[in-house]
Amino acid sequence: xxxxxxxxxxxxxxxxxxxxxxxxxxxxxxxxxxxxxxxxxxxxxxxxxxxxxxxxxxxxxxxxxxxxxxxxxxxxxxxxxxxxxxxxxxxxxxxxxxxxxxxxxxxxxxxxxxxxxxxxxxxxxxxxxxxxxxxxxxxxxxxxxxxxxxxxxxxxxxxxxxxxxxxxxxxxxxxxxxxxxxxxxxxxxxxxxxxxxxxxxxxxxxxxxxxxxxxxxxxxxxxxxxxxxxxxxxxxxxxxxxxxxxxxxxxxxxxxxxxxxxxxxxxxxxxxxxx
Amino acid sequence: xxxxxxxxxxxxxxxxxxxxxxxxxxxxxxxxxxxxxxxxxxxxxxxxxxxxxxxxxxxxxxxxxxxxxxxxxxxxxxxxxxxxxxxxxxxxxxxxxxxxxxxxxxxxxxxxxxxxxxxxxxxxxxxxxxxxxxxxxxxxxxxxxxxxxxxxxxxxxxxxxxxxxxxxxxxxxxxxxxxxxxxxxxxxxxxxxxxxxxxxxxxxxxxxxxxxxxxxxxxxxxxxxxxxxxxxxxxxxxxxxxxxxxxxxxxxxxxxxxxxxxxxxxxxxxxxxxxxxxxxxxxxxxxxxxxxxxxxxxxxxxxxxxxxxxxxxxxxxxxxxxxxxxxxxxxxxxxxxxx
Numbered sequence: 157x158x159x160x161x162x163x164x165x166x167x168x169x170x171x172x173x174x175x176x177x178x179x180x181x182x183x184x185x186x187x188x189x190x191x192x193x194x195x196x197x198x199x200x201x202x203x204x205x206x207x208x209x210x211x212x213x214x215x216x217x218x219x220x221x222x223x224x225x226x227x228x229x230x231x232x233x234x235x236x237x238x239x240x241x242x243x244x245x246x247x248x249x250x251x252x253x254x255x256x257x258x259x260x261x262x263x264x265x266x267x268x269x270x271x272x273x274x275x276x277x278x279x280x281x282x283x284x285x286x287x288x289x290x291x292x293x294x295x296x297x298x299x300x301x302x303x304x305x306x307x308x309x310x311x312x313x314x315x316x317x318x319x320x321x322x323x324x325x326x327x328x329x330x331x332x333x334x335x336x337x338x339x340x341x342x343x344x345x346x347x348x349x350x351x352x353x354x355x356x357x358x359x360x361x362x363x364x365x366x367x368x369x370x371x372x373x374x375x376x377x378x379x380x381x382x383x384x385x386x387x388x389x390x391x392x393x394x395x396x397x398x399x400x401x402x403x404x405x406x407x408x409x410x411x412x413x414x415x416x417x418x419x420x421x422x423x424x425x426x427x428x429x430x431x
Numbered sequence: 432x433x434x435x436x437x438x439x440x441x442x443x444x445x446x447x448x449x450x451x452x453x454x455x456x457x458x459x460x461x462x463x464x465x466x467x468x469x470x471x472x473x474x475x476x477x478x479x480x481x482x483x484x485x486x487x488x489x490x491x492x493x494x495x496x497x498x499x500x501x502x503x504x505x506x507x508x509x510x511x512x513x514x515x516x517x518x519x520x521x522x523x524x525x526x527x528x529x530x531x532x533x534x535x536x537x538x539x540x541x542x543x544x545x546x547x548x549x550x551x552x553x554x555x556x557x558x559x560x561x562x563x564x565x566x567x568x569x570x571x572x573x574x575x576x577x578x579x580x581x582x583x584x585x586x587x588x589x590x591x592x593x594x595x596x597x598x599x600x601x602x603x604x605x606x607x608x609x610x611x612x613x614x615x616x617x618x619x620x621x622x623x624x625x626x627x628x629x630x631x632x633x634x635x636x637x638x639x640x641x642x643x644x645x646x647x648x649x650x651x652x653x654x655x656x657x658x659x660x661x662x663x664x665x666x667x668x669x670x671x672x673x674x675x676x677x678x679x680x681x682x683x684x685x686x687x688x689x690x691x692x693x694x695x696x697x698x699x700x701x702x703x704x705x706x707x708x709x710x711x712x713x714x715x716x717x718x719x720x721x722x723x724x725x726x727x728x729x730x731x732x733x734x735x736x737x738x739x740x741x742x743x744x745x746x747x748x749x750x751x752x753x754x755x756x757x758x759x760x761x762x763x764x765x766x767x768x769x770x
Binding site: 212213214381387391 | 501504505508509520521522525526529530531571575576577578579597598599600601602605606609610613615616749750
């Protein structure tokens with residue numbers, strides 16, 4: 157940069173000045189260790205503060221104690237007694253909600269009558285706080301697993317529908333017109349143009365829906381669950397046991413990161429056609 | 432409306448000043464916040480406030496109302512409340528272990544001969560043959576959260592009967608009532624002023640008394656922050672003095688019936704301002720009279736019962752095994768029993 161601006165002996169107006177490439181944009185580049193360093197710094201700060209005493213035991217648990225609690229949880233085998241029911245609820249509930257959500261979303265995107273009939277309904281049930289319906293679900297589906305599946309399914313369904321029909325709407329019109337001009341059948345257009353074109357939007361909707369499913373897991377386990385990560389967190393909260401509370405919260409966070417990474421993998425596979 | 436001219440007003444101000452100087456209060460109109468639930472078990476505080484016993488003790492009390500015991504314990508720990516009355520829960524013990532709160536006196540007690548807390552079963556379970564608490568073996572039992580007083584009472588009954596219960600945490604009293612009425616759970620235990628109207632509706636049945644299993648159960652306790660207990664001795668004594676007078680009035684009117692029917696009615700009117708205030712007086716009165724239980728005289732504390740509760744919480748692994756009774760209690764303020 158410095159030499160191009162002031163090349164010695166020549167006046168700037170006479171020589172062709174090489175222009176540096178300035179269109180690099182703000183493209184984020186991978187910096188693998190920065191994210192980890194932020195975590196480590198925050199945890200180290202909390203550890204130092206709780207040890208030195210300027211963070212009281214009431215405000216924050218000591219990170220090393222949380223780790224110890226987690227190790228105990230693992231060694232006693234309780235971790236899996238909590239994880240297995242929670243993961244089952246998450247998988248079954250989210251599978252039902254996401255499955256119905258994507259199917260209905262595609263139907264809304266493709267058929268005007270379905271759109272006219274269902275979009276207002278979806279808009280009406282979207283803002284209902286699903287947790288408020290929990291007591292009702294208990295009456296409808298019983299206090300055992302079914303009501304928990306229903307809550308998670310209901311909570312993931314609405315964002316999934318909205319994301320899916322939005323994604324179908326955003327498929328490039330010119331591609332569809334091209335397909336029609338070339339005489340492709342309706343089924344071919346849907347299968348080869350609409351669905352792949354809607355896939356990025358559907359997958360980003362899935363990311364949001366699954367995060368909501370994890371949030372709702374805690375709510376679903378409020379009623380009548382004696383095992384599960386959500387039940388574990390609620391119990392720790394009512395016992396004011398901060399170490400267990402944070403151990404549970406960390407499990408949920410790890411679950412969130414895992415799900416997000418999983419969707420990242422699926423995206424790379426399904427959306428390979430984009431690059 | 433009284434009209435005042437300037438001279439009268441000045442005289443009145445002088446008079447008030449003289450009167451307040453004359454009273455030998457330990458703390459002068461010190462503003463304090465007291466936490467309460469809208470339950471008859473909190474009547475001691477209500478009576479002390481309404482009849483001016485707190486004011487006599489030099490306290491300017493402001494009530495903060497809560498929906499559950501647990502947030503109240505946290506509010507004491509955070510310094511938002513000065514004093515509160517609630518059941519001993521796992522959360523309360525954990526907060527005491529962290530050096531945040533101390534139990535300083537007794538509130539409500541079970542007493543044989545006085546109608547106390549009741550074991551309830553759903554109609555479906557009752558029809559299926561659950562007629563006593565012992566029949567609940569292997570059945571579902573509603574609790575708010577693990578480590579709540581419901582959990583403790585259920586577990587003590589189960590231990591005494593040699594049965595095991597399937598506990599269902601449902602977070603809120605309202606949710607438990609709903610689940611019990613619709614037969615989603617089989618059993619529960621609750622204070623009489625909720626148990627009796629529920630049983631009256633026919634949807635649930637009363638099958639036993641808590642006092643059978645826990646004869647002198649210290650149900651609720653008075654507690655405060657560890658700082659108040661250690662450093663604000665005069666203030667804490669004033670609070671206990673005011674509260675004790677309220678509790679004594681309540682016991683005299685509702686249990687000894689010293690004032691006869693009129694005494695009961697006057698007390699019900701007073702409590703009705705705080706408990707079931709949204710219901711008409713006749714309906715609320717029945718519930719308030721149903722809820723009558725003994726408040727500890729002089730806020731005396733049954734240490735033996737508290738020890739039993741602490742032992743149970745520790746044996747269940749709900750609280751740290753290293754917690755001692757000294758961490759939880761400050762027994763320097765009130766009389767203790769069976770210690």
